[in-house]
Amino acid sequence: MKEIVLIPEELPKIGLEADTISPDFFANKKIKEINNLSVFCGNEKLTLGDFFDIKGTVGQRISDIKIIIQGDVSLVKRIGQGMSGGEILIKGNAGMYVGAEMKGGTIVVEGDIGSFSGQRMRGGHFIIKGNAGNYLGASYRGDWRGMRGGEITVDGNVGSETGEFMVGGKIHIKGNCGPFIGIHMTKGLIIIEGDADKRVGAQMVGGTILVNGKTEMLPSFKLEGDESNLNINGAKFNGPFLKFKGDMAEMHSKGTVYIRK
Amino acid sequence: MSLILKNGFVFDPINGIKGDKSTIFIEDGFIVDDLKNKNAKVVDVSNKIIMPGGLEIHSHVAGGKPNIGRAFRPEDHERFVMPKTNITRSGSGYSTPSTFMTGYLYSMMGYTTVFTPAMPPLMARHTHEELNDLPMVDKGGYTLCDGNWFILKYLREGDIEKCAAYVSWLLKATKGFAIKLTNPGGTEAWAWGRNCRNLDDEVPHFKITPREIIEGMVKVNEKLALPHSVHLHANNLGRPGNYTTTLDTLKVPKGIKSQRQRQTLHITHIQFNSYGGDSWNSLESKSDKIANAINKLDNITVDTGNIIFGDTTTMSADGPLEYYLQSITGLKWANRNVELETSPGVTPMIYSPKMATTSIQWAIGLELPLLIKDPWKVFLATDHPNGGPFTKYPEIIASLMSSKLRNQTLSGVNKAVNKRSILPTLEREYDFYDVAIFTRAGQAKALGLDKNKGHLGVGAHADIAVYDLNPDKIDPNNEHKLIKDKFSMAYLTIKDGKIVVRDRKITKVIDGRTYWIDSVTPKNIEKEVYKDIDYYFKRYYSINLANYPVSEDYITRPTVLKTNA
Numbered sequence: 001m002k003e004i005v006l007i008p009e010e011l012p013k014i015g016l017e018a019d020t021i022s023p024d025f026f027a028n029k030k031i032k033e034i035n036n037l038s039v040f041c042g043n044e045k046l047t048l049g050d051f052f053d054i055k056g057t058v059g060q061r062i063s064d065i066k067i068i069i070q071g072d073v074s075l076v077k078r079i080g081q082g083m084s085g086g087e088i089l090i091k092g093n094a095g096m097y098v099g100a101e102m103k104g105g106t107i108v109v110e111g112d113i114g115s116f117s118g119q120r121m122r123g124g125h126f127i128i129k130g131n132a133g134n135y136l137g138a139s140y141r142g143d144w145r146g147m148r149g150g151e152i153t154v155d156g157n158v159g160s161e162t163g164e165f166m167v168g169g170k171i172h173i174k175g176n177c178g179p180f181i182g183i184h185m186t187k188g189l190i191i192i193e194g195d196a197d198k199r200v201g202a203q204m205v206g207g208t209i210l211v212n213g214k215t216e217m218l219p220s221f222k223l224e225g226d227e228s229n230l231n232i233n234g235a236k237f238n239g240p241f242l243k244f245k246g247d248m249a250e251m252h253s254k255g256t257v258y259i260r261k
Numbered sequence: 262m263s264l265i266l267k268n269g270f271v272f273d274p275i276n277g278i279k280g281d282k283s284t285i286f287i288e289d290g291f292i293v294d295d296l297k298n299k300n301a302k303v304v305d306v307s308n309k310i311i312m313p314g315g316l317e318i319h320s321h322v323a324g325g326k327p328n329i330g331r332a333f334r335p336e337d338h339e340r341f342v343m344p345k346t347n348i349t350r351s352g353s354g355y356s357t358p359s360t361f362m363t364g365y366l367y368s369m370m371g372y373t374t375v376f377t378p379a380m381p382p383l384m385a386r387h388t389h390e391e392l393n394d395l396p397m398v399d400k401g402g403y404t405l406c407d408g409n410w411f412i413l414k415y416l417r418e419g420d421i422e423k424c425a426a427y428v429s430w431l432l433k434a435t436k437g438f439a440i441k442l443t444n445p446g447g448t449e450a451w452a453w454g455r456n457c458r459n460l461d462d463e464v465p466h467f468k469i470t471p472r473e474i475i476e477g478m479v480k481v482n483e484k485l486a487l488p489h490s491v492h493l494h495a496n497n498l499g500r501p502g503n504y505t506t507t508l509d510t511l512k513v514p515k516g517i518k519s520q521r522q523r524q525t526l527h528i529t530h531i532q533f534n535s536y537g538g539d540s541w542n543s544l545e546s547k548s549d550k551i552a553n554a555i556n557k558l559d560n561i562t563v564d565t566g567n568i569i570f571g572d573t574t575t576m577s578a579d580g581p582l583e584y585y586l587q588s589i590t591g592l593k594w595a596n597r598n599v600e601l602e603t604s605p606g607v608t609p610m611i612y613s614p615k616m617a618t619t620s621i622q623w624a625i626g627l628e629l630p631l632l633i634k635d636p637w638k639v640f641l642a643t644d645h646p647n648g649g650p651f652t653k654y655p656e657i658i659a660s661l662m663s664s665k666l667r668n669q670t671l672s673g674v675n676k677a678v679n680k681r682s683i684l685p686t687l688e689r690e691y692d693f694y695d696v697a698i699f700t701r702a703g704q705a706k707a708l709g710l711d712k713n714k715g716h717l718g719v720g721a722h723a724d725i726a727v728y729d730l731n732p733d734k735i736d737p738n739n740e741h742k743l744i745k746d747k748f749s750m751a752y753l754t755i756k757d758g759k760i761v762v763r764d765r766k767i768t769k770v771i772d773g774r775t776y777w778i779d780s781v782t783p784k785n786i787e788k789e790v791y792k793d794i795d796y797y798f799k800r801y802y803s804i805n806l807a808n809y810p811v812s813e814d815y816i817t818r819p820t821v822l823k824t825n826a
Contacts, residue, residue, distance in 0.1 A: 139336075140335070142334055142335040142336040142337075144593070
């Protein structure tokens with residue numbers, strides 16, 4: 001695997017739309033060409049080289065590329081959007097829409113990320129060592145087809161409406177989460193090791209949510225009984241858990257929520 | 262400005278011209294037989310087809326519903342984006358395109374006139390605001406009259422004179438072009454959670470049936486001698502087994518005479534009303550029965566309402582239908598009640614070729630234009646965006662011109678089509694002359710605009726489309742892809758004598774006319790009706806009467822058509 005290092009120089013004070021920071025765009029290009037990839041700052045079309053010092057060697061194939069961002073890019077949006085392979089390592093905070101629509105490969109963020117990250121994700125691994133904003137792994141605004149596959153792991157906490165309209169894949173949160181986690185979800189798995197804020201799984205019709213901490217269930221969920229130990233997709237959790245079915249406010253709901261008793 | 266189009270193959274059905282090579286002279290926005298100005302610009306269009314500009318008889322491009330659709334489908338806008346150029350604005354939306362872009366897209370397809378079919382009177386101001394922002398084409402709106410309390414009251418009393426006076430006032434107040442009925446009676450019943458699925462179901466509290474509403478409004482329409490006939494979205498639309506209701510509806514205007522040389526009833530998107538079977542699982546095509554009935558009647562025209570496979574947004578003034586659709590799909594939906602007038606709804610829809618129902622719906626949409634023998638009775642429309650966006654019209658044209666393409670598509674859709682539709686047995690293929698009737702000339706006649714639209718004779722508006730197709734060389738059956746491509750993008754579009762599209766690019770942005778109707782009714786009856794209007798507004802409406810009518814200075818290039826009753 002060949003490494004390319006991006007060192008942020010003078011970043012603008014408003015957001016930078018940089019969906020070109022992705023192995024798919026970098027593959028088989030010379031450093032000079034990568035410098036010339038376009039980014040948008042407001043309504044201005046600029047180049048990646050205007051904001052980053054780019055060094056290293058570029059791989060021929062997408063899967064050979066590892067992009068390392070050395071520093072804080074919390075106002076840079078859409079890093080790794082739609083990437084299909086390779087690796088991105090962000091050694092700092094990142095902005096919104098990181099890994100949106102990603103199909104494969106790995107993104108590791110050592111700091112925090114902004115909202116709408118992992119939006120409509122289809123595959124790959126997305127690891128966040130800090131906290132995530134709102135709408136992690138959610139759908140595009142208005143769409144009823146959200147995250148379809150892949151895996152998101154967050155070591156810290158997440159904001160509200162995580163996994164909105166989720167139709168597949170897995171989200172693992174090691175900290176706490178905000179309200180409306182798994183809202184409208186139809187398939188897939190969400191694990192929260194900490195506490196969850198109110199309205200877990202609101203309007204969900206399928207899929208599984210596990211809260212290994214405290215939360216408050218909606219009255220539209222039906223208590224199905226106790227479970228002592230859980231084994232979900234090979235991951236073991238020691239109970240006891242309460243098992244709920246719902247959201248019964250929707251038709252034909254088959255969603256499952258486990259809460260630590 | 263003068264222009265000469267040289268050496269094109271002209272297809273002009275209203276004047277009976279079937280692909281003859283000739284030259285068209287244009288001066289000051291009209292087609293002329295000779296030019297006064299000898300310095301005219303000459304455009305050589307040899308080996309290309311010249312047709313009158315396309316006419317759209319039914320497309321939800323402006324008004325309350327398209328706007329709800331735009332607002333609640335951001336994901337649809339992400340699918341199709343058009344950047345701005347030096348002369349055009351940016352736009353977005355696949356099934357719910359934004360207003361300016363709608364104009365550009367129509368013009369690029371060679372269309373020059375578009376009618377939006379459902380303008381609730383109370384939303385007329387909004388509809389005209391959107392139409393003002395719809396450039397490139399001539400336009401107009403049909404005023405919704407289906408659940409209007411005045412109309413229901415007058416028709417129940419059997420007072421056609423008063424009803425006509427009210428409709429005449431309503432068309433002036435809303436700057437409307439025609440009478441639109443959407444699920445007559447059913448939309449008013451929907452306010453009580455009910456519907457009128459058969460012609461003899463009574464409207465709650467009004468003691469009137471859809472049959473009486475349709476018959477009454479056809480009489481009103483002929484009394485006012487409006488250019489277009491009543492434009493009807495029939496009852497019981499979109500439900501299995503509804504073809505019997507449609508057959509009943511076709512007979513309603515029987516015996517009502519028109520002062521004009523046109524149909525007395527236009528049934529729109531009839532594909533959605535040609536279903537047999539008693540549930541979605543046994544849905545079957547009854548297009549043969551419907552087409553037979555239409556073949557025997559000379560007072561009916563229809564438009565197809567084809568569906569396009571894919572994701573779209575349905576929107577209709579038929580509120581109960583939209584509620585019913587969302588109960589099948591489980592997707593987001595919106596309903597709205599326009600006080601005293603109508604109750605529309607909006608919901609997204611996915612037409613999948615894997616599903617038996619949508620495959621059969623697709624087949625019916627093609628069967629009808631193939632089975633109806635007289636091409637002047639059936640016109641192209643997808644009920645944009647209900648069946649699919651208007652940008653996909655060329656797909657339907659290609660399917661009608663090529664049985665090979667139909668068979669190719671048939672092999673890729675649900676196999677139920679072979680048993681429950683008759684499309685696989687149909688061999689008829691449209692030629693360019695049929696297409697010209699199907700997409701422009703027929704509409705012009707049905708809309709009563711054939712004096713200066715839909716043809717290329719002297720005196721017609723110089724609204725012209727040129728397609729880069731050579732009818733002598735092309736074999737549409739095999740080269741269906743070329744047909745589709747070339748009809749998608751006109752080689753030239755000429756609007757009011759100006760070249761507005763050339764080589765797939767907008768070259769000039771102009772505003773089209775907005776048509777509206779000024780009809781005359783007896784003064785003494787008008788006086789009585791105005792008293793009623795005054796009373797109803799004070800008693801029931803949430804707005805003041807003075808704020809209701811849309812004045813002419815509110816609309817761009819208002820063009821009034823006067824009728825003498």
